Amino acid sequence: MNDESFRQLDPQKYILIKGAHLHNLKNIDVAIRRNSLTVITGLSGSGKSTLAFDTLYAEGQRRYVESLSSYARQFLGKLNKPEVEYIRGISPAVAIEQKVNTRNPRSTVGTSTEVYEYIKLLFARIGKTYSPVSGGEVKRDRVSDIVDFIEALPFKTRLQLFAPLKIDNGRSIAEQSKILLQQGYTRLRADGKNIRLDQDEVPEKAKDIEVLIDRLVVSEEEQSGRIADSVSIALHEGKGYCFLEYEQEGGWIKQEFSDRFELDGMSFEEPSPNLFTFNNPYGACKSCEGFGTVIGIDPDLVIPDKGLSLYEDAVACWKGEKMSEWKNAFIKQASSYDFPIHRPYHDLSEKQKQLLWEGKGSIEGINAFFKMLEENTYKIQYRVMLSRYRGKTMCPECNGSRLRKDASYVKVAGKSITELVMMPILELSQFFNEIKLNEHDFNVAKRLLIEIQNRLNFLMDVGLSYLTLNRLSNSLSGGESQRINLATSLGSSLVGSMYILDEPSIGLHSRDTSRLIRVLKRLRDAGNTVIVVEHDEEIIRAADYIIDIGPLAGRNGGELIFNGTLEELEQSEKSLTADYLQERKKILVPKSRRKWNEYILVKGAAENNLKRLDVKFPLNTLCAVCGVSGSGKSTLVSKILYPALRKRLGAYGEKTGTHSKLEGSLSRVEAIEYVDQNPIGRSSRSNPATYVGAYDDIRILYSQQPLAKTRGYKPGFFSFNVPGGRCDECEGEGVIKIEMQFMADVLLPCESCGGTRFKNETLEIKYRDKNVSEILQMTILEALEFFGKGKSAAEKRIAAKLEPLVDVGLGYLQMGQPSSTLSGGEAQRIKLASFLIQGSSAAKTLFIFDEPTTGLHFHDISKLLDSFNALIEKGHSIIVIEHNAEIIKSADWLIELGPEGGKAGGHLVFEGTPEELLNCKESPTAVLLEGKLKQDQKSKG
Numbered sequence: 024m025n026d027e028s029f030r031q032l033d034p035q036k037y038i039l040i041k042g043a044h045l046h047n048l049k050n051i052d053v054a055i056r057r058n059s060l061t062v063i064t065g066l067s068g069s070g071k072s073t074l075a076f077d078t079l080y081a082e083g084q085r086r087y088v089e090s091l092s093s094y095a096r097q098f099l100g101k102l103n104k105p106e107v108e109y110i111r112g113i114s115p116a117v118a119i120e121q122k123v124n125t126r127n128p129r130s131t132v133g134t135s136t137e138v139y140e141y142i143k144l145l146f147a148r149i150g151k152t153y154s155p156v157s158g159g160e161v162k163r164d165r166v167s168d169i170v171d172f173i174e175a176l177p178f179k180t181r182l183q184l185f186a187p188l189k190i191d192n193g194r195s196i197a198e199q200s201k202i203l204l205q206q207g208y209t210r211l212r213a214d215g216k217n218i219r220l221d222q223d224e225v226p227e228k229a230k231d232i233e234v235l236i237d238r239l240v241v242s243e244e245e246q247s248g249r250i251a252d253s254v255s256i257a258l259h260e261g262k263g264y265c266f267l268e269y270e271q272e273g274g275w276i277k278q279e280f281s282d283r284f285e286l287d288g289m290s291f292e293e294p295s296p297n298l299f300t301f302n303n304p305y306g307a308c309k310s311c312e313g314f315g316t317v318i319g320i321d322p323d324l325v326i327p328d329k330g331l332s333l334y335e336d337a338v339a340c341w342k343g344e345k346m347s348e349w350k351n352a353f354i355k356q357a358s359s360y361d362f363p364i365h366r367p368y369h370d371l372s373e374k375q376k377q378l379l380w381e382g383k384g385s386i387e388g389i390n391a392f393f394k395m396l397e398e399n400t401y402k403i404q405y406r407v408m409l410s411r412y413r414g415k416t417m418c419p420e421c422n423g424s425r426l427r428k429d430a431s432y433v434k435v436a437g438k439s440i441t442e443l444v445m446m447p448i449l450e451l452s453q454f455f456n457e458i459k460l461n462e463h464d465f466n467v468a469k470r471l472l473i474e475i476q477n478r479l480n481f482l483m484d485v486g487l488s489y490l491t492l493n494r495l496s497n498s499l500s501g502g503e504s505q506r507i508n509l510a511t512s513l514g515s516s517l518v519g520s521m522y523i524l525d526e527p528s529i530g531l532h533s534r535d536t537s538r539l540i541r542v543l544k545r546l547r548d549a550g551n552t553v554i555v556v557e558h559d560e561e562i563i564r565a566a567d568y569i570i571d572i573g574p575l576a577g578r579n580g581g582e583l584i585f586n587g588t589l590e591e592l593e594q595s596e597k598s599l600t601a602d603y604l605q606e607r608k609k610i611l612v613p614k615s616r617r618k619w620n621e622y623i624l625v626k627g628a629a630e631n632n633l634k635r636l637d638v639k640f641p642l643n644t645l646c647a648v649c650g651v652s653g654s655g656k657s658t659l660v661s662k663i664l665y666p667a668l669r670k671r672l673g674a675y676g677e678k679t680g681t682h683s684k685l686e687g688s689l690s691r692v693e694a695i696e697y698v699d700q701n702p703i704g705r706s707s708r709s710n711p712a713t714y715v716g717a718y719d720d721i722r723i724l725y726s727q728q729p730l731a732k733t734r735g736y737k738p739g740f741f742s743f744n745v746p747g748g749r750c751d752e753c754e755g756e757g758v759i760k761i762e763m764q765f766m767a768d769v770l771l772p773c774e775s776c777g778g779t780r781f782k783n784e785t786l787e788i789k790y791r792d793k794n795v796s797e798i799l800q801m802t803i804l805e806a807l808e809f810f811g812k813g814k815s816a817a818e819k820r821i822a823a824k825l826e827p828l829v830d831v832g833l834g835y836l837q838m839g840q841p842s843s844t845l846s847g848g849e850a851q852r853i854k855l856a857s858f859l860i861q862g863s864s865a866a867k868t869l870f871i872f873d874e875p876t877t878g879l880h881f882h883d884i885s886k887l888l889d890s891f892n893a894l895i896e897k898g899h900s901i902i903v904i905e906h907n908a909e910i911i912k913s914a915d916w917l918i919e920l921g922p923e924g925g926k927a928g929g930h931l932v933f934e935g936t937p938e939e940l941l942n943c944k945e946s947p948t949a950v951l952l953e954g955k956l957k958q959d960q961k962s963k964g
Contacts, residue, residue: 083116321414489653577835627683653924700847799839848878
């Protein structure tokens with residue numbers, strides 16, 4: 024499109040971006056049709072996110088800020104415009120990124136989607152409280168309820184209203200009687216005998232004394248006012264209690280009332296939203312303070328190998344000359360309690376496990392042992408031993424529900440709120456669809472039920488039916504977090520907005536992608552412009568329009584290769600995306616699969632929805648674990664295999680998921696690494712150069728320059744992490760963070776150093792005409808070329824550490840790019856590169872990768888596979904949790920869980936080679952893989 028025709032496009036129909044030149048974008052002009060689904064694709068690092076987020080979304084955010092009051096704008100006056108000539112036709116922007124946005128340990132799926140807020144209101148409004156003693160419903164009798172009861176009695180029914188006499192401290196019955204007489208009361212009943220206060224004396228030893236408040240006869244005349252007054256007085260005099268006696272069929276019937284929320288001698292809290300809020304001290308469990316976990320004794324550390332029996336030293340803390348006395352004492356008395364000392368721990372019944380832990384009578388269990396340690400913590404050896412077995416465990420008081428115990432006494436349709444938040448969303452949706460309420464409760468809850476059902480349906484539409492509302496937000500993957508934000512956006516029902524999404528298909532099996540596409544189209548059809556940065560073939564083919572940025576990454580990218588429909592893209596000869604869609608280029612299936620005979624066997628995996636599986640993970644191969652979302656992949660690998668192996672290798676780990684034991688070639692694994700998409704490093708100063716260790720050598724190199732030696736600058740002077748050569752104003756950050764009270768924090772370039780991070784005297788030290796700040800501003804590829812030309816040992820070391828970053832497709836990143844700006848996939852590949860740098864001298868490691876294709880174009884996946892093969896050739900082993908067909912078809916061994924998610928998942932559907940998977944009729948992945956393998960076989964033929 025030429026410049027003139029671009030300028031003639033209507034901003035009412037198009038979003039027009041003119042002259043975008045931020046980062047590597049090469050002054051491009053882009054027209055995005057409004058109210059359409061547009062996919063922006065291209066190689067990793069080609070400039071997709073720069074165009075979508077740093078240009079388009081940043082401008083939408085800036086214009087929103089301009090609409091704020093002058094008070095708010097005074098903090099944001101320096102907010103820079105994106106580097107673009109102009110943007111026209113822009114709508115209010117909503118960005119939904121793939122990063123896990125919260126590290127708040129209290130945030131859950133329920134709170135972040137607002138479903139829990141509506142469920143809290145539902146329980147506060149129509150929840151019925153039931154006593155845990157008798158199971159009876161706890162009710163408070165209000166004045167109106169008692170009046171209604173009286174008026175419902177048959178015409179001409181005689182009745183008497185009494186209040187139990189409450190004698191104030193220090194008074195005698197006679198003194199209290201005089202006060203009652205002065206108040207106008209004339210009659211009492213003491214132990215069943217009627218007494219007139221103005222004539223008779225009340226016996227001092229009387230036990231049951233009742234004050235007659237009123238006598239009534241039910242009539243047709245209006246007397247509600249008098250009855251209500253009498254009832255109010257009775258409840259006041261009886262300190263919340265009163266009773267009614269009415270005549271019926273020749274006898275008197277007694278009916279008790281109370282305006283206190285009590286039953287079975289217990290007082291209960293009336294349902295209110297705060298009672299069900301674990302973020303509020305009122306509703307939070309007092310033991311764990313609403314976190315659901317406490318620091319306690321970790322059973323996995325106490326009994327690390329559940330395949331051993333008590334006699335075989337299953338209890339790790341009962342080993343050694345001194346502590347084995349506890350084991351021997353237990354064994355001596357075990358027969359008296361019918362405890363099998365030779366049976367493996369995982370085969371013990373729940374009753375037998377309880378005996379081992381809690382003891383009984385004269386036999387002392389593990390809990391008594393740790394109580395003894397706690398009582399002797401003044402001895403250092405006992406303190407050390409106690410710390411060895413401590414870890415995060417589920418709160419024993421609330422069982423992980425985070426709420427105070429009496430919150431579970433309140434029920435709606437027979438279910439407590441703690442039961443509901445533990446249900447998978449699929450079951451929860453069925454519960455609310457089938458809920459049966461009486462007419463009054465239904466009218467009260469009608470609007471709340473609609474909101475709850477809508478939000479649960481949105482969560483199922485984006486493929487998250489297997490999650491529970493109690494699941495921690497910070498335990499979600501990047502893709503799950505993004506799809507939750509997408510479901511929340513659907514719930515808000517915005518129209519006329521611009522939604523920008525970053526790879527929403529992450530973590531989704533290809534079978535579920537069609538549901539995600541329907542959600543995106545629903546957003547579009549509601550009157551929104553939906554812009555998706557994506558590599559998934561199915562989503563690209565479903566888009567109304569496709570924008571391809573390239574042709575390659577970094578400085579070789581940033582050009583507009585294509586902008587149009589799918590049919591037009593397929594005719595393009597310049598687009599790498601078109602080459603892969605049309606199969607002019609492809610990732611070929613390996614010529615042969617690696618054979619293996621060493622493995623790790625997980626026995627009896629039963630955490631979450633796993634159905635007591637025995638699964639073999641081969642070593643020195645590429646093993647892919649696949650299956651639909653919620654089938655149990657992450658539970659098996661991340662919650663069982665990884666922490667169990669870590670603890671065997673002597674490292675501290677999170678609580679290990681339920682399983683029997685680990686078997687196999689355990690000695691062949693010397694280390695284990697879980698490579699996820701969490702940010703690299705521990706601070707915002709962390710960057711690719713520091714993470715792989717290249718910057719340490721760069722600092723040494725600069726400290727060896729003549730001027731640096733003259734001034735006495737050591738390597739630490741060139742660090743931005745410690746005082747010295749760094750800028751004192753921004754403390755080496757290069758930016759100043761302005762904390763906004765009600766909005767996201769804003770980062771502005773430091774005025775003192777101009778974003779260079781260093782003082783002027785530091786920047787005066789140069790190596791081949793480049794100062795240290797200019798090195799950090801180079802891309803990794805440019806830095807590799809710069810240092811690769813050098814012949815010194817220091818330069819060769821730097822180049823050797825940068826080369827793996829280029830090999831994994833990250834040459835386009837800046838050396839000093841802050842970790843906070845990296846995508847999850849980029850962070851994961853930097854970690855991969857750091858392992859490649861260590862070489863074959865490193866300990867034989869089992870690597871676990873969680874969705875490593877995140878953010879990767881078809882063309883980048885081949886580089887990733889080359890890196891995997893390089894690790895395996897060095898003697899390491901790789902397990903990949905993945906949905907991408909290119910990785911699955913390239914694996915040596917496949918493990919598929921399923922066949923569905925949630926309760927219908929957790930079965931071992933298949934284990935074998937990709938070719939063997941095609942014969943598995945139960946496998947949803949076989950359908951995806953069949954086309955890929957057959958196409959490759961044709962091309963080979």
